[in-house]
Amino acid sequence: MTVEMHPSRWGDPARAAALPAEARGLVEMVFGLDERPAVEQPALAPSVLDGAVLAKIAAVVGPDHVHTDDETRRLRTRGKSTPDLLKARAGDLADAPDAVVRPASHEQVVELLELAVVEHLAVVPFGGGTSVTGGLVALREGYAGVLSLDLVRMKKLLAVDHVSMTATLEPGLRGPEAEALLATEGVTLGHFPQSFEYASIGGFAATRSSGQSSAGFGRFDSLVVGLTVATPRGSLELGSAPANAAGPDLRQLFLGSEGAFGVITSVTVRVRPVAEVKVYEGWRWPSFADGAAAMRTLAQAGLLPTVLRLSDEAETAINLADPAAIGGEGAAGCLMITGFEGTPAAVEAKRTAVTAVLAGLGGTSVGEAAGDKWAHGRFDAPYLRDSMLDVGVLVETLETATFWSNLGTLYDGVKGALTAELGDPAIVLCHISHVYETGCSLYFTVAAPEGDAPLERWGRAKAAASDAMIDAGATITHHHAVGTDHKPWFAREIGPLGVSVLRAVKADLDPTGVLNPGVMVP
């Protein structure tokens, strides 16, 4: 059973921890300590939904599956961006839904959407609640109420096709739940974003998630071969073949649609055999540019490991506090992690080929300990953020992607914008964690003192970084989606005609605008 996340923190409270003494000393030295006591959670504004509407909802899903109590609504309030956490920590839960509704089937979702149209209720699909871009913060104005459409009851593995190597999953399955069910069939999805422990299958599809093993398994959107979608105008069943020339690929219109075009009620994905062997290794590079060039060489040679990541000098140096993480004391330069998963023969062959390329380009292996250290802590960063927020240090991440030839410009632009906006002391770390033949992602982690108005302070820094991305011709998001936070820059990225097309699709599928209003579509 997945532990529910409180709106002010990430993850399982049992895994929360104060900063270790050594890290606390480092934080104090760089930022100073500014303990922020937990705020007593206030009562929520009462649900605006009256008994008649709630009864109609209950008639669809059953009375046990409509919740208006404070605690359930609180646990479905917003996502997990640092601004989301800061608001909750300040006692602001104004975006709480009026009711949490838990359908059990595609048919119930369809009925709920029909009801939402009649009653003019905003419907916010809820999978794992891990959005970091405001994807769960729907417009309230103009609606008779806001429903959190909680997919927690839709957790079935509907089918496994061992010949085609596909599996059909319901959207409410969290990452570990999906992998556990697939493992009973000897297969894996291989999708492990940092949010893996909480994020859901439906959310992966709706946001075009990308996992830490994307080099080997591909982005989530590339895993999807079929989708079922419920809309206020009925259902779509998409995916007649792995690929085709039957017009535009409509699957690609619903992947990334963030609940604004419909509710994804099942996803058919490519699966692979469970890996027999997993090996992770660290490599050191003289510079970020050298390491990035090596990644590009691997991608363009068709020689990608399962995992391929590269920290810049600053992110590597931060890990110096733990020498094991970067392969020994006093190590300079940049740390790369390679990971190989599969059959022993496939792992051996790929690793040998990759090792030859990396060594030939001037990389130095620092052994498996550094790789294992990364693999062990791969889902822990959000807990560390909570601990930092507890002592008054603002921590947030943002990410983008571009073509290889534009990488330096993008890196300098975003880092420069963040450091200029935040001033001293601020730390900006960066890594590459998703690579393609033609380009890669850049993922930034930022830490700075919260100051008196952390929300506004971060808002300015985020805007400056976002401007830098679009000014560089890059994307506003490689794998965090648009939500509400990225809309102005998303509009610049796709241009007015792109926005017009999205609005046209939205108007067609959701004429009264009940689906996650205000999210994704600029």
Next chain:
Amino acid sequence: MTVEMHPSRWGDPARAAALPAEARGLVEMVFGLDERPAVEQPALAPSVLDGAVLAKIAAVVGPDHVHTDDETRRLRTRGKSTPDLLKARAGDLADAPDAVVRPASHEQVVELLELAVVEHLAVVPFGGGTSVTGGLVALREGYAGVLSLDLVRMKKLLAVDHVSMTATLEPGLRGPEAEALLATEGVTLGHFPQSFEYASIGGFAATRSSGQSSAGFGRFDSLVVGLTVATPRGSLELGSAPANAAGPDLRQLFLGSEGAFGVITSVTVRVRPVAEVKVYEGWRWPSFADGAAAMRTLAQAGLLPTVLRLSDEAETAINLADPAAIGGEGAAGCLMITGFEGTPAAVEAKRTAVTAVLAGLGGTSVGEAAGDKWAHGRFDAPYLRDSMLDVGVLVETLETATFWSNLGTLYDGVKGALTAELGDPAIVLCHISHVYETGCSLYFTVAAPEGDAPLERWGRAKAAASDAMIDAGATITHHHAVGTDHKPWFAREIGPLGVSVLRAVKADLDPTGVLNPGVMVP
């Protein structure tokens, strides 16, 4: 300079040839000979466009680039499906455009579309003219005239990015022209559909073409990282990164849009180094099912050669007339072609691994001669079709795709529908030429006596085969696109809500419906 194709035949008249004596004997034995003399081409109906409209068009593109003479209009009439050829052979060129207009730039295309809206002219983008699904046959009713928007002057290689390994190409470049320009930069697109010698970059994108090297290079849509599109409402510039999570992937809405959403005026594609080595090889399998299982094993092991094809028993047997093509006299079973392209080391490594898998699964190598034979004749089949039509034998192809577990059902269904509809004597051949981890394509070649009403006869067979595809849950087209011919089945494939979305996008981008009216959107 590309030779212009006459509407009644494929390709370069200098390469047309009567059936070789041996083949002629075989055709006579199976179908009988029924010589069909060439029909004198009648004069076209005069252009309905008056001088005032033509002057406005000339003001955009220059007077030398607007053509209303019969010969130019004839050469822009319809595409290259067998029905297209049969109509032209019967002297029916009723779908000829009223004028052929040749813009030289994106800006001129935008201006032409604005003019088309004002004058209510149907605009049919023309790249290579190789559509086999009626993609060049626009509605005439309700329009003031039909323009063939001939992209023949837009043939520049606009940019090559050797770091990102991308190239930006104008849409009018034919396959060989694009490859020749790219070769001067040491790179290749690697896209070689059977229509390669005539088809264009814009057409590849607009129809989601798939080439004979798709196993190694990918489908054309997977090569595209950026697009520029001109619409009646202005322009779109898409492609900020190799992949992203910035909403739905709008590139995937224009790929496959067949001129109905806009005119693609440039395409940025992934490129690769020109191969140093190319090796093709034949393999023999006891049955089609055995060969298909081997393809599936390779795809799911991540061990795909550059080229991977498999003929069924019937297609293999037809090639018995040329023993070299299948690796020796009296060979039974099914012929597979594997091809490896790249550096000597990469080719050697991949070939060794593939050979081990294929031999282990019961395949028998029949050597490189069979592979070379295939590679040598890979673009010749359409010429053979003309020779068969000359002697009264109807020849046409159709194709589909599905998931591996559905392959047998789909094969039996389509083959059964064709043979039942056409009766004796009819020949139905099939091959697999595009494979994915989760499924593959099926490509059928049909030959039968034309009879007295070949168009109607083929229409019934095509409808029966198309019904069988959709009944089997497969796609109506893996790489031939929708055009006008596939619309009823495309509508079944994506359902009423899918159709509604396409209509909404069309209405938004092309409110007066001037873009290739009647094509693609059901």
